Amino acid sequence: MSTPPPLVGGPYLKQSPSVTAIMGLVMVALAPATLYGFYQFGWPAINLFVVTVASAWLCEAGVLKLTRQPLLPAVGDGSALLTGWLLAMTLPPWAPWWVGVMGSFFAIVLAKQVFGGLGQNLFNPAMVARVILLISFPVQMTYFVAPLPLGDLGAPGFLDGLAITFGFGVSGVDAVSSASILGHIKTELGQGVSWSTAFREAFEMRGMIFGTVPGSLGETSAPLLILGGMLLLGMRIITWHIPLAMMGTIAIMAGLFNVIDPLHYPDAWVHLLSGATVLGAFFIATDLVTSPSSPLGKIVFGVGCGALAYIIRTWGGYPEGIAFAVLIMNAATPLIDRYIKPRVYGRTTNGKPLEYGGGEK
Amino acid sequence: MGMMKLFRIRGGVHPQGRKSLSADQPIRDVPLPDLLHVPLQQHAGQPAEAVVKKGDLVLKGQVIAVGQGRISAPVHAPTSGTVVGLGRYTAPHPSGLPGRTITIRPDGKDAWADLPSPMDPFECEPGVIAKRVAESGIVGMGGAAFPSAVKLDLGRRFDLHTLIINGAECEPYLTCDDRLMREHPDEIVDGVRIMAHALGVERIVIAVEGNKPLAIRALAHASKDVSTIMIQEVPARYPMGSEKHLTQTLIGKETPARGLTAEIGVVVHNVATAMAVRDAVRFGRPLISRVVTVSGEGISNPGNFRTPIGTPVRHLIDHAGGLRGEPARLLLGGPMMGQPLADMKAPIVKGTNGILALADLPPTVAQNPCIRCASCVDACPCGLVPLEMSAAIRKEDMARATHLGLMDCIGCGSCAYVCPSSIPLVQYFNYAKGKITKQQRAEHKQMETKRLAEARTERMERVQREKREAMAQRKAAQTRTKPERSETQQDQDGEEVSA
Numbered sequence: 001m002s003t004p005p006p007l008v009g010g011p012y013l014k015q016s017p018s019v020t021a022i023m024g025l026v027m028v029a030l031a032p033a034t035l036y037g038f039y040q041f042g043w044p045a046i047n048l049f050v051v052t053v054a055s056a057w058l059c060e061a062g063v064l065k066l067t068r069q070p071l072l073p074a075v076g077d078g079s080a081l082l083t084g085w086l087l088a089m090t091l092p093p094w095a096p097w098w099v100g101v102m103g104s105f106f107a108i109v110l111a112k113q114v115f116g117g118l119g120q121n122l123f124n125p126a127m128v129a130r131v132i133l134l135i136s137f138p139v140q141m142t143y144f145v146a147p148l149p150l151g152d153l154g155a156p157g158f159l160d161g162l163a164i165t166f167g168f169g170v171s172g173v174d175a176v177s178s179a180s181i182l183g184h185i186k187t188e189l190g191q192g193v194s195w196s197t198a199f200r201e202a203f204e205m206r207g208m209i210f211g212t213v214p215g216s217l218g219e220t221s222a223p224l225l226i227l228g229g230m231l232l233l234g235m236r237i238i239t240w241h242i243p244l245a246m247m248g249t250i251a252i253m254a255g256l257f258n259v260i261d262p263l264h265y266p267d268a269w270v271h272l273l274s275g276a277t278v279l280g281a282f283f284i285a286t287d288l289v290t291s292p293s294s295p296l297g298k299i300v301f302g303v304g305c306g307a308l309a310y311i312i313r314t315w316g317g318y319p320e321g322i323a324f325a326v327l328i329m330n331a332a333t334p335l336i337d338r339y340i341k342p343r344v345y346g347r348t349t350n351g352k353p354l355e356y357g358g359g360e361k
Numbered sequence: 362m363g364m365m366k367l368f369r370i371r372g373g374v375h376p377q378g379r380k381s382l383s384a385d386q387p388i389r390d391v392p393l394p395d396l397l398h399v400p401l402q403q404h405a406g407q408p409a410e411a412v413v414k415k416g417d418l419v420l421k422g423q424v425i426a427v428g429q430g431r432i433s434a435p436v437h438a439p440t441s442g443t444v445v446g447l448g449r450y451t452a453p454h455p456s457g458l459p460g461r462t463i464t465i466r467p468d469g470k471d472a473w474a475d476l477p478s479p480m481d482p483f484e485c486e487p488g489v490i491a492k493r494v495a496e497s498g499i500v501g502m503g504g505a506a507f508p509s510a511v512k513l514d515l516g517r518r519f520d521l522h523t524l525i526i527n528g529a530e531c532e533p534y535l536t537c538d539d540r541l542m543r544e545h546p547d548e549i550v551d552g553v554r555i556m557a558h559a560l561g562v563e564r565i566v567i568a569v570e571g572n573k574p575l576a577i578r579a580l581a582h583a584s585k586d587v588s589t590i591m592i593q594e595v596p597a598r599y600p601m602g603s604e605k606h607l608t609q610t611l612i613g614k615e616t617p618a619r620g621l622t623a624e625i626g627v628v629v630h631n632v633a634t635a636m637a638v639r640d641a642v643r644f645g646r647p648l649i650s651r652v653v654t655v656s657g658e659g660i661s662n663p664g665n666f667r668t669p670i671g672t673p674v675r676h677l678i679d680h681a682g683g684l685r686g687e688p689a690r691l692l693l694g695g696p697m698m699g700q701p702l703a704d705m706k707a708p709i710v711k712g713t714n715g716i717l718a719l720a721d722l723p724p725t726v727a728q729n730p731c732i733r734c735a736s737c738v739d740a741c742p743c744g745l746v747p748l749e750m751s752a753a754i755r756k757e758d759m760a761r762a763t764h765l766g767l768m769d770c771i772g773c774g775s776c777a778y779v780c781p782s783s784i785p786l787v788q789y790f791n792y793a794k795g796k797i798t799k800q801q802r803a804e805h806k807q808m809e810t811k812r813l814a815e816a817r818t819e820r821m822e823r824v825q826r827e828k829r830e831a832m833a834q835r836k837a838a839q840t841r842t843k844p845e846r847s848e849t850q851q852d853q854d855g856e857e858v859s860a
Binding site: 006007008009010011012013014015016017018019020021022073077079117118119120237239288289290291292293294295337341342343344345346347351353354355356 | 371374376377455533605606614615616617618619620624625690692696697698699700701717719722723724725726728729730731732733734735736738739741742743744745746748749766769772774777778779780781782783785787788790791
């Protein structure tokens with residue numbers, strides 16, 4: 001043997017997707033909902049997506065360069081692209097380019113690299129960016145448009161798209177500015193209108209299911225997001241614990257309050273199908289780095305995300321609460337991991353060896 | 362075939378079996394090599410002590426080294442010939458460092474020594490069987506090489522109800538147990554009954570993974586008239602062959618941490634061990650050869666070979682058609698828990714179940730940082746959190762690693778098998794276990810030193826005190842002759858104080 005490889009303990013057989021493959025699979029799972037978002041919101045959405053993803057990647061490379069770390073494998077692992085992608089999904093589709101660029105900066109530099117890069121961040125980078133943007137630029141971050149599908153009469157063409165995203169010249173498109181479902185219901189409830197009246201005035205259930213409603217770029221199509229989530233479950237990238245616990249908690253809380261006071265509390269379907277619930281449950285809260293590692297810990301985490309999201313949506317100042325809920329539970333993840341661990345083989349949950357009594361003569 | 366209710370074990374992985382390379386190759390004998398290198402340490406416990414010297418003529422099956430202490434095993438001559446060396450020779454260990462070895466030049470006659478007389482096992486006391494097994498140098502042949510007699514004697518200490526025979530053979534590539542079960546089912550069933558008699562148990566389960574249907578069929582046929590034996594198919598899932606996990610699958614109970622399966626009434630032995638026990642009891646033949654799987658993409662003609670103990674690996678590989686180019690890694694044992702082989706000079710020992718030449722290797726250094734995906738948590742059959750353990754070990758925080766359950770890790774490698782970042786988790790754990798053992802040894806030594814030092818100080822003080830007392834008594838005896846009462850009183854007081 002000329003140059004034997006270093007003596008490292010086994011196993012000498014291995015079978016698992018690489019980190020890059022995992023990131024790639026998540027992107028594949030996101031693709032249907034993303035493409036549908038492009039179709040719904042047209043060229044401005046495509047521009048914003050490209051700008052956000054590209055700037056996320058450039059931020060990653062920039063920080064590595066600045067801190068004199070090797071560019072490879074970090075820039076090739078796909079994690080920055082995925083962060084940018086997820087962030088773009090949560091932005092208003094006609095937001096200006098600089099919203100995407102600043103968001104990527106916050107996500108990659110502040111939320112990820114400052115903590116030490118891949119695997120080290122405490123908070124979900126895309127959600128950190130979204131929350132900073134929402135607080136700093138409330139106008140741009142709540143400017144939603146009614147869908148104008150690509151190719152429709154009145155939909156922005158390629159040049160109009162550039163004008164909307166980058167602000168060159170004036171686009172000839174009259175966008176119908178509109179509130180998101182949750183935003184609309186919150187406003188109307190504040191004015192004493194019952195949620196169902198408010199809901200029926202503005203939207204159709206069918207539209208909400210299929211995503212033909214105003215909303216963030218990639219959040220509106222629940223079926224396509226669920227399809228992607230199923231793919232992740234099937235490929236064992238994520239487990240069922242967080243999505244089920246989170247959506248189950250939202251459904252139970254919404255159902256409960258809807259039964260108590262049907263006029264003021266929207267029913268479970270509105271909460272499950274609107275806003276970032278589905279995207280959050282399958283793609284955001286399940287972020288491997290920032291969620292707990294044990295099955296029971298994941299359930300606790302999911303329940304926490306669901307409950308906080310419902311509380312913020314219902315009684316908080318913002319109509320949407322997924323991002324805040326996920327960030328708060330991210331902060332609790334180290335605590336959850338410390339106290340909730342799988343039971344060790346042959347030991348009680350307290351860590352004492354099992355005792356059966358008898359046995360020895 | 363059995364119809365037991367099976368219990369699910371936590372975690373585990375499904376590696377590709379790759380057993381078809383050698384599974385259809387019948388067991389063949391290996392011709393004797395020019396020299397046999399028989400190590401004195403082939404088992405867990407104390408090494409054996411040589412009882413032959415250079416130049417001695419030995420016969421096949423003759424004792425050449427005797428066991429030392431309670432956990433040990435004797436070593437026998439694998440064939441007849443001359444002892445040409447008694448020294449140190451490359452051990453079958455990743456380090457390739459030499460260990461004490463007896464080297465024999467076979468004379469080609471293969472002449473047997475006078476063997477212990479055959480026994481009718483069902484006519485004798487259980488203890489007699491264990492004694493014969495001990496004298497025959499039999500150790501666990503599944504790989505751990507724990508002296509079998511110790512495990513056959515557990516019936517005296519524990520209330521046992523079941524003997525489990527481990528035919529799981531869950532490691533990829535390995536087929537030696539599969540072939541034994543297919544070719545010698547009657548002998549195995551006989552050996553298993555002898556073991557059950559030694560242990561005093563009425564219930565026997567022979568567990569075989571579902572990927573060996575021919576072995577299951579052969580055993581079922583061989584045991585059809587034995588009501589105490591049940592042949593049970595178990596799911597092909599690594600690490601099913603771990604005795605504690607196999608026991609849990611069959612019995613539904615976990616073995617207490619750091620304890621023995623005997624504490625829950627179960628003793629587990631390997632199929633090849635059962636066969637060796639039969640040879641020892643029925644024919645007086647000691648353990649001097651074993652079946653070894655030679656396989657891997659780097660071997661020209663993979664197969665299963667009955668190999669005399671002490672045969673150099675190179676001789677065995679040559680017999681399997683030689684290497685097919687330069688292998689990426691030579692292994693002793695399976696690819697999941699096997700050890701890298703440093704040198705092909707090293708001999709086959711009692712615990713060697715396979716020699717593998719792998720054509721390619723997974724990455725040996727981490728390809729990415731840990732992304733906390735928790736695949737390792739889901740894969741761990743012991744309920745540990747490998748990602749946190751490895752993080753603690755990276756910081757040399759052995760106390761935390763121990764607190765997280767490092768010592769409950771069985772080293773099966775399921776975690777590293779599924780890690781998307783290719784972090785060499787087992788390497789971390791082995792490093793830490795070694796470090797902790799060393800630390801404990803140092804602490805023990807320190808405590809012993811302290812104890813001895815204190816004992817010495819105490820002894821010295823006592824000697825001094827005794828001297829003082831003797832002096833005081835002499836003085837008192839002298840003063841008693843004096844008339845003054847008061848002075849005597851004083852002296853007595855003084856004595857009391859010093860006492």
